[in-house]
Amino acid sequence: MxxxxxxxxxxxxxxxxxxxxxxxxxxxxxxxxxxxxxxxxxxxxxxxxxxxxxxxxxxxxxxxxAGDDRPDALPREFHLSVLMLGLFGGLVLLGDFLFALMIGCAGLAWCWGERRVPVLLALGLVAPVVVVLFFDAAFQVRFPRGFLINLYYG
Amino acid sequence: MGDILSGLLALGDPKLLLLIVATTLAGTVIGVLPGLNATTGAALMLPFTLTMDPISATVVLATIYGSATFAGAITAILINTPGTSASATTCLDGYPLALRGEAGRALGVATIASTFGGLVSIGFLFVAAPLMARLAYDFGPPEYFALTLFGLSMLATIGGGSAVRNLIAGAFGVLLATVGVDLLTGVERYTFGTHALYDGIGFVPVMIGIFGIAELLRQSTQLDQERHLVAMSAVKLPGWADIRRIRTTVLRSTGIGTFIGVLPAEGATIASMISYNEARRWSPNRDNFGNGEIEGIAASEAANNAAIGGSLVPTLALGIPGSPTAAIILAGLLTQGLQPGPMLFAEQGEFLGVIFAALLVANLLFIAVGLGGAPIFARITTIPVRILWPLVFLFSIVGAYAIRQSQVDVIIALAFGVIGHLMIRHGFSVVSLAIGLVLGAMVEQRLGQSVAMFRGEWWMLFTRPIALTFFALTLLALFGAQATHLIRKITRKEIAS
Incomplete structure (x- = not known):
């Protein structure tokens, strides 16, 4: 350009x-x-x-x-992050909210170079479950039903 | 005085006191994390406040504002990365001093200057807000419209970007505020037939998007940045020699910070920059600025904390945000169904007293945090971004969803994250967009009421002296710099000829 x-x-x-x-x-x-x-x-x-x-x-x-003010080229991690946000948005609308959060958190960490399995598990499994349970219990937030959320709501 | 007493008495409630301590610590963590600042922190905290009563919610947001601004100095001094943009000038002298092995002295000066600036400005808030609100008793819709327009015109001066692009961003914010069912006529506007947009675009998902998600995308472009913590001794309070050296600077910077804070849309960042420049101009040690001069640290920190109380004056008294973070606080008040202005103080008698007392406690806590906790809080900055930001993402998304329990709000937050990133990349201010969105409904409502009041004869707006004054100030804010430039050019030509 x-x-x-x-x-x-x-x-x-x-x-x-x-x-x-x-x-x-x-x-x-x-x-x-x-x-x-x-x-x-x-x-x-x-x-x-x-x-x-x-x-x-x-x-x-x-x-x-105007002079030359072309912004610097964006790195690969940025494009991967945008793709991950797109995937997350699709999963929120079509899949399960909790599953989307799990994929979104672990996926972002993966895109940004995190490769340690315990860390990915903590971000992709433990953190979303804890946060969803916390919002449900503390603020009475009801999350949209899906195959994972149904396991909790019954 | 009675209000102060009732505010202090309200602190006898252990729940409120615990809330202040917890939010001061949370705000400090937010402030020390590079990329997260007071505005982003307040936006992320907004969903949590909606289950609280209006006073607790405002206390939480105001405390986050104060503590995050204060904490920015910790990382500015110890790792040469300002935790918030308001502490950018603190880096200039704080880090060189830390490299010389005097990090403890730098943090001590920053703590004392911040606490002094903060305390004076909340005193000013307590005195000036009711006075300003009393003046606003005489305001009708035309005056409020002119005042809101003046607030929007100040967006031209936000940050160092192009005035035109800032105004475009602000105008887009106003346009976004028109989405939904028009309350006066019941007509749908820009809803695309989506039920979720009938109530308009919520403040919270947009704020989370443009401040939280957009920052996440920005962080993804700088993953290779490394941060090194400077070794430090214990933080100590400045001695008499240091206090004598900084006292005039602290007083001047507190005045500048409070004044800049009162101006609509201008915030702590501009206050600290102006104060730093003024300190260098007036100091006998001006040659030492940039090489570890404690006056530089004191100027920056006193001003950015003083801007907090100042910025809350027009926010609470008139409903015009005095800074980007104050715009989030205003959004929180409006979401709670409160209308800032004279009626706020009349209907919520203890409101100002509790906020005054809460900020007082928070400012005193800064001393403990600054002196005892700085080394611990500084270690938080070593959390890798690839772990920290997915967690921020998690809280942002759940927060965006939680307000109206709507998946559309999540999509709005994501969309505005990408839009916000594109805006920042191309020089459009996201702060302008946020303030435009918050003030948009007010400006339309007040213009509509004014036109109805004058039975369609809108030019009658210019017959009201107070409104006319604000219109003149609006023109000055928009064209003042160009007019001065033109006059200088003509004068120079005349002299040359």
């Missing part, structure tokens, strides 16, 4: 997201004038999205003489 591009691309992305939010706000229902308390529900988001677009354009104008 070119140096200028790395500076302006995030600003273009901001303008596009705000543009999308601006356009989307026209799908919000309008309320009859007698029920309006100030302005229509879509007006304020439109105002804010408009400000973001204006600021992004200002940023782009400022960036016309």
């Amino acid at each position: 070119g140096t200028r591009l790395s500076t302006i691309l995030p600003l273009i992305a901001c303008a596009l997201i705000a543009g999308l939010a601006y356009g989307w706000s026209y799908t919000f229902k309008d309320v009859p004038p007698m029920l309006i308390r100030g302005f229509q529900p879509g007006a304020f988001p439109r105002l804010v999205a408009g400000i973001i677009i204006a600021l992004s354009l200002l940023g782009l104008w400022h960036a016309r003489h």
Whole structure:
């Protein structure tokens, strides 16, 4: 990616997201004038999205003489960590919350170079179980049912 | 005075006292761990506070704020890594002093300066917050709208990044606050038909994402960093010679820290940087700064702790966060259903007294922690990141889930973790996003009320003197630097011609 591009691309992305939010706000229902308390529900988001677009354009104008500010390349561990977060998110939605925590904790430690089996077991087995039990007992948090959580809730 | 007494009497409750001691120790651990700071610590503690009563919850968050800020100095001095960004300037003189075998003296100076700064600023909080809140009795929706807008405009000056990018991040925070069912009209906005988003995007998952998960991703990019603990003798209180040397610096820095703390959105980091620079400017030992000058340590530490009490003044009195961590405390208050401002003090009579007493105890505990516990706490930094951060991840995720017991909140935390990392990488402030999110609903509500009050004639906003003053301050915050630059340029041209 070119140096200028790395500076302006995030600003273009901001303008596009705000543009999308601006356009989307026209799908919000309008309320009859007698029920309006100030302005229509879509007006304020439109105002804010408009400000973001204006600021992004200002940023782009400022960036016309931008120098080289390309961020350093990200290491392998970062990409593995993002993948692990993605896998964790998928497991939370489709699998079991406790199992996802186990895979997430042990997986992150593995991605970051931990290879000692007792440590991985402590992080991937003991810690998630203890934390889930603690939140359940101390704060009455009920975790979503799944094949492992069911063993606890019965 | 009665409030102080009732606050001190409330400390007779062993549960509350134990809570303060436990959170002071927890905050110290958070503060010494590189990567975790007062803001991240408060965000991670937020889920735990929601089962508490509002006063205990605020006490926990305020104590974490104070102790984590104080503890940042321990790692700054002993391993040249600031536990929090507010202690970055402490490294400059603390570490060289430690390398000379005077780590104990450096920690002693840091402890005394921090405790003094903290105590003076909580005294200021106790006096100034009710006064400011009393002024706010005269505020209507237009004044509150103008004040909130001023608070948002101060985001332009957060950190050392680009003002435009900081404002974009803040505006995105405000836009995020519009997600959910509009309370006034019942109209859905940006919910994508998902029931979980009807109540809007929760503060807690977003805060956990942008402060906790984003930091985890940042840590994954610097796994090769090594930390070496400096050998140290016992920590000792500074002698009379040292006290004479630092007393003026401590007083000046406490004043600067408290003042910077009161300014919306500015926090301990900026306070410590300005104080350090001022200390160097005024000191007869200015050439020694950067080589282990105790005035440098005292300036940084007195200011960053003084900023805490200062930042809580606008947070509690007006609902405008005085620092990034204060924004989390404000989010905690709002999640508890409390609205900061004059009514908070009227309805929760003992509120300020208990917070004052709790911070007083926490500041006194700093002396014990700083003098007795520093070597022990410093050892915590040697825990490998590949063990520490998976545990932080575990608490972050369970905390994000626990608030509304919603899997969608977990996904929001993960998504905002990645978004937060991208923002930091490209120079957008996550603190601005957080403050925008916290203030977003208020700014919309107050603008709506003002427009309704003036029957659609919004320009009437500019006819109210107090609102007009805040609008002027907003313009000054946004364009003051550019205007000064332009005037200087024109003046220089005129002189040249």
